[in-house]
Amino acid sequence: MNILLKSVTIVNENTKNLHLKKRDILIKNGVIDAIETNIEPSSKTKVIDIKNLHVSLGWFDSGVSFGEPGYEERETIENGLLTAAKSGFTDVILNTSSHPTPDSSSDIVYLKSAAKDQLTSLHPLGNLTVKGEGEVLAELYDMKNAGALGFYDYKHPMSNANLLKIALQYAQNFEALVFSFPMDKSISGKGIVNEGISSTKLGLKGIPALAEELQIARDLFILEYTGGKLFIPTISTASSVKLIADAKKKGLQVYCSVAAHNLVITDTALEDFDTQYKVMPPLRTAADTKALQKGLKSGTIDFVTSDHTPLNIELKHVEFDNADFGSIGLESTFGMLNQLFGHEGAIGLLTKGRSLFGINEPELKVGQPANLSLFTTDDEYKFSEDQIFSSSKNSIAIDEQMKGKVVGTIANNQIVLNA
The missing domain is CATH 3.20.20.140 (Metal-dependent hydrolases)
Structure with missing residues (x-):
């Protein structure tokens, strides 16, 4: 499966040359194949082109x-x-x-x-x-x-x-x-x-x-x-x-x-x-x-x-x-953190810590498996039951003010999108 993320803002302080830059990211068979200013998709590529789309490590x-x-x-x-x-x-x-x-x-x-x-x-x-x-x-x-x-x-x-x-x-x-x-x-x-x-x-x-x-x-x-x-x-x-x-x-x-x-x-x-x-x-x-x-x-x-x-x-x-x-x-954590710390602070908190548990830390660079989270940063809304994906609905966050929405994730050569 080939996926092209068009004009996404990269949020990743570990790669200073890409941090907060807009790039196209091409993923082939679960691996990041290219990160360029512009990439033209082939006919068999799924293109994701969403306004204000941001990407970070998963x-x-x-x-x-x-x-x-x-x-x-x-x-x-x-x-x-x-x-x-x-x-x-x-x-x-x-x-x-x-x-x-x-x-x-x-x-x-x-x-x-x-x-x-x-x-x-x-x-x-x-x-x-x-x-x-x-x-x-x-x-x-x-x-x-x-x-x-x-x-x-x-x-x-x-x-x-x-x-x-x-x-x-x-x-x-x-x-x-x-x-x-x-x-x-x-x-x-x-x-x-x-x-x-x-x-x-x-x-x-x-x-x-x-x-x-x-x-x-x-x-x-x-x-x-x-x-x-x-x-x-x-x-x-x-x-x-x-x-x-x-x-x-x-x-x-x-x-x-x-x-x-x-x-x-x-x-x-x-x-x-x-x-x-x-x-x-x-x-x-x-x-x-x-x-x-x-x-x-x-x-x-x-x-x-x-x-x-x-x-x-x-x-x-x-x-x-x-x-x-x-x-x-799970559904409300990003919206809470983005509202509280801004998207750079929120992403810093959400992407840290795997190494303590012996889990491999993903990397956002060419040749590495794609392990990515997709999100917007500016949407402001009150959290409601419509945003709940869980079988149970017992959410403390109902009616809490949120900022930013999750668009989806890419990992293990799979993609899940909310839209």
């Missing part, structure tokens, strides 16, 4: 959830990867949120097999502990050999500090990445939203910022003792940013992410008791969102994730106390 998400196996009604792997492709992502890390959760090499093999031959590449995580119960370490080495890129009991805090210590020590033998969700359950208790003015006004049980920060402080002390690589997913408070910044200054190998919605939406959105705003970690204060934004700009926070979590309607359309935590986010 985007990467360090933490998404689908439903399969066990919760296929929420999202299958096939539709989840199609949603990712339509949302601009060519590589995604899959969380351990299925049922059963993946805690053996055969589970990892199944996930990779189910995602075979898709445009967007799926990279699974394995459970850190058996069944994600936090009691016994899972088969980490076997799962690593089968293709697991890290180990995470999804959204379940590791309460046993000694087990985390052992995991970090053991994982160093095969350069594995250990995840630890930042929440001290003895502090958070039965809380469901951020503890503060909004929770008090609404009469909802609060989760103090302290619950996150205590867990992070503990984990960093353990990491300093053991060495190894620690990933802290979806931080949400200003003090968490400072704790991680201080740890990085010490030379610790600690990495972290933030969910896109925690950069934009605050706990004041809870006033209507809309369960779409019930997420974990909870929405925090304006001071926290500003600190998270600064943490991204400074490099303290390594990744922005969609934290894509599909949930079927009966888990959300209930009383706030009884609703499940989570929101889809």
Whole structure:
């Protein structure tokens, strides 16, 4: 298949001679064949010529959830990867949120097999502990050999500090990445939203910022003792940013992410008791969102994730106390980031980080496989259900102001377009 991108603006700081320049890009059989000022198409070439079209390296998400196996009604792997492709992502890390959760090499093999031959590449995580119960370490080495890129009991805090210590020590033998969700359950208790003015006004049980920060402080002390690589997913408070910044200054190998919605939406959105705003970690204060934004700009926070979590309607359309935590986010992440940081800043965040997981970093140059995201930058709109590709519709971003739209993706000798 031959594809010609006409007069596209290239957004790629790694190639200074092409960055923000308009060029034609010819792709033959999945490989970039030419990048020129003007290329005339042959009769068998698919031409994409769209006003304000931009192109970057394919985007990467360090933490998404689908439903399969066990919760296929929420999202299958096939539709989840199609949603990712339509949302601009060519590589995604899959969380351990299925049922059963993946805690053996055969589970990892199944996930990779189910995602075979898709445009967007799926990279699974394995459970850190058996069944994600936090009691016994899972088969980490076997799962690593089968293709697991890290180990995470999804959204379940590791309460046993000694087990985390052992995991970090053991994982160093095969350069594995250990995840630890930042929440001290003895502090958070039965809380469901951020503890503060909004929770008090609404009469909802609060989760103090302290619950996150205590867990992070503990984990960093353990990491300093053991060495190894620690990933802290979806931080949400200003003090968490400072704790991680201080740890990085010490030379610790600690990495972290933030969910896109925690950069934009605050706990004041809870006033209507809309369960779409019930997420974990909870929405925090304006001071926290500003600190998270600064943490991204400074490099303290390594990744922005969609934290894509599909949930079927009966888990959300209930009383706030009884609703499940989570929101889809693949479709809205670029629009949020572009609105917040501009398209150069957004693309910088969306294309970084594969190397930490051992995934090959794509290159935008002749002779390299095409791994590209296509988008516009100036369209302004409110996000609506019309922009959702997921099987589940539980989006925290409904009615949020967005800027820029994803046109499609090219990878693995395939193309997916939204128009």
